[in-house]
Amino acid sequence: MAPQRHLLMGILWILGGVLFAEAPDPAFGKFHIADPESAKRGQVALTSRAFTPASFTTDSLATVWRIWTKTKPLDPIGAARDRFGLHEAPYPNGDLPMGLRKGTIALGIQGLALDCMVCHGGSILGKSMVGLGNSSLDLQSLFEELPGAGARRFPTPFHFSRTRGTNEAVATSVYLLALRNPDLSFQITKSDPKLVDTLCGNVPAWWLMKKKATLYATGEGDARDSRGIMQFSLHPLNQRSFFEKEESTFKDILHYLYSIEAPKYPFPVDQSLAGRGEGIFRSHCAKCHGTYGSNPTYPNKIVPLEDVATDPQRLKAYPMDFAQKFSQSWFSKGHEGWFADGYQGRVNHGYQAPPLDGIWATAPYLHNGSVPTLAHLLDSKTRPSRFTRSYRTAESDYDKEKIGWVIRPIDSSVRPANTHEARKIYDTKELGRSNRGHDYGDTLNEEERKALLEYLKTL
Numbered sequence: 001m002a003p004q005r006h007l008l009m010g011i012l013w014i015l016g017g018v019l020f021a022e023a024p025d026p027a028f029g030k031f032h033i034a035d036p037e038s039a040k041r042g043q044v045a046l047t048s049r050a051f052t053p054a055s056f057t058t059d060s061l062a063t064v065w066r067i068w069t070k071t072k073p074l075d076p077i078g079a080a081r082d083r084f085g086l087h088e089a090p091y092p093n094g095d096l097p098m099g100l101r102k103g104t105i106a107l108g109i110q111g112l113a114l115d116c117m118v119c120h121g122g123s124i125l126g127k128s129m130v131g132l133g134n135s136s137l138d139l140q141s142l143f144e145e146l147p148g149a150g151a152r153r154f155p156t157p158f159h160f161s162r163t164r165g166t167n168e169a170v171a172t173s174v175y176l177l178a179l180r181n182p183d184l185s186f187q188i189t190k191s192d193p194k195l196v197d198t199l200c201g202n203v204p205a206w207w208l209m210k211k212k213a214t215l216y217a218t219g220e221g222d223a224r225d226s227r228g229i230m231q232f233s234l235h236p237l238n239q240r241s242f243f244e245k246e247e248s249t250f251k252d253i254l255h256y257l258y259s260i261e262a263p264k265y266p267f268p269v270d271q272s273l274a275g276r277g278e279g280i281f282r283s284h285c286a287k288c289h290g291t292y293g294s295n296p297t298y299p300n301k302i303v304p305l306e307d308v309a310t311d312p313q314r315l316k317a318y319p320m321d322f323a324q325k326f327s328q329s330w331f332s333k334g335h336e337g338w339f340a341d342g343y344q345g346r347v348n349h350g351y352q353a354p355p356l357d358g359i360w361a362t363a364p365y366l367h368n369g370s371v372p373t374l375a376h377l378l379d380s381k382t383r384p385s386r387f388t389r390s391y392r393t394a395e396s397d398y399d400k401e402k403i404g405w406v407i408r409p410i411d412s413s414v415r416p417a418n419t420h421e422a423r424k425i426y427d428t429k430e431l432g433r434s435n436r437g438h439d440y441g442d443t444l445n446e447e448e449r450k451a452l453l454e455y456l457k458t459l
């Protein structure tokens with residue numbers, strides 16, 4: 001690189017934190033290698049501890065059915081799991097589903113706490129997995145119904161989810177950080193958080209972390225930074241001392257996330273068809289998504305919105321006041337990564353093209369979960385505009401032809417009377433939920449798309 005270009009890049013870097021297509025940061029293109037001891041400790045911490053105090057009473061899961069039915073279900077906990085979209089835990093967790101665990105409310109009173117896996121523990125072909133996004137979750141019903149344990153419904157301060165399978169995790173961080181000073185002590189007068197709860201976050205798989213330099217849909221975060229992900233344990237009862245005490249635990253958790261492997265497609269694959277698909281992938285997709293197989297590469301590209309043209313809401317409506325506050329906060333003063341160098345958060349202008357490892361298992365697709373299968377993704381004019389699905393994950397709920405979830409189109413005249421049912425309909429006409437853009441497969445013919453789909457199964 002010419003020295004002038006270095007200088008120019010340096011200046012722009014300091015001015016705006018603009019991400020370049022070929023970023024000068026050495027972290028790009030290198031995969032994170034998990035330290036095995038640290039990863040093991042992280043796994044134990046993540047699957048045995050809650051990092052926020054308990055929010056619900058111990059019996060709430062077993063009694064919450066009273067809010068939606070008069071007859072006691074044969075299996076009350078199973079019925080609650082189905083209602084909220086929770087999955088059996090693949091690790092010892094008593095009779096509790098993944099995402100809930102025993103914890104302390106306050107003053108030694110026991111209750112149920114949520115943990116990371118309520119959103120980051122999913123299920124595919126009936127098998128639960130830590131690190132697969134939970135695309136069945138109805139977080140809104142969970143927060144309205146569990147606190148009352150079936151006796152009454154509670155309003156939430158903003159939407160935790162507007163459509164089932166997606167959630168407003170960003171709004172939660174915005175809301176909770178508004179209660180803090182930069183050093184995480186409590187702010188006496190709450191600042192206006194300028195919260196947006198229409199981002200429809202589709203939870204990314206944790207096994208992609210090892211390849212990423214930047215995190216989140218727009219690449220605003222640093223994948224080496226364990227403090228940054230501690231924002232997910234913001235809770236009014238967690239004080240600054242909690243974050244300091246648990247910093248090393250989150251470093252271990254980060255290493256565990258790096259160590260998770262994508263699941264393999266378990267059904268037969270037509271190898272010669274997939275071989276043809278690989279050629280098409282290399283010519284049409286690899287420049288953004290990287291290459292797979294023995295010497296994988298990943299370019300970590302943030303593709304400008306004008307190019308990818310998917311729903312703009314996550315990028316445009318993301319509260320910049322929050323980004324600024326986050327950049328000034330304790331979370332951004334980690335020991336590693338950009339922040340350690342006084343870096344002020346990345347302002348990007350598009351969406352990150354994610355790695356596609358295990359893509360067969362991570363439907364629905366795009367940052368807002370608007371596309372239910374890979375076949376729909378590869379042919380934009382076939383994408384359904386209003387649809388529902390079972391929100392279960394058995395083999396019969398999985399579409400092996402199209403690769404993704406079995407869906408049922410829903411006519412625009414259908415308007416369910418209650419919000420729990422309404423959230424089961426994904427309506428791409430709603431704010432933040434458009435299924436437009438990413439039309440890179442449209443120029444291919446049927447044969448080519450079939451071959452490409454076969455190849456995608458092998459990643």
Ligand code: HEC
Nearest residue numbers: 115116119167169201202203204209215216217229232233
């Ligand atoms: C309420 C649901 C929810 C909970 C609980 C949650 N997350 Fe997330 N997480 C998300 C969503 C949604 C995203 C994607 C946000 C985006 O890009 O807009 C995400 C993104 C991430 C990412 C970045 C992944 C990537 O590849 O970009 C990490 C790391 C992460 N979460 C870690 C955690 C940890 C650790 C916990 C527990 C302490 C946690 N999360 C709890 C919903 C959640």
Ligand code: HEC
Nearest residue numbers: 284285288303308310351352353354364365366367440441
């Ligand atoms: C110019 C860059 C670019 C090209 C070329 C491209 N993609 Fe993408 N792809 C992206 C971006 C950016 C996203 C994320 C968009 C979003 O979520 O809004 C994405 C998302 C995806 C997703 C969804 C990932 C997920 O987890 O939700 C799949 C699958 C995918 N691309 C496959 C392909 C295939 C197959 C091709 C080749 C036909 C291709 N892409 C070509 C940039 C690209």
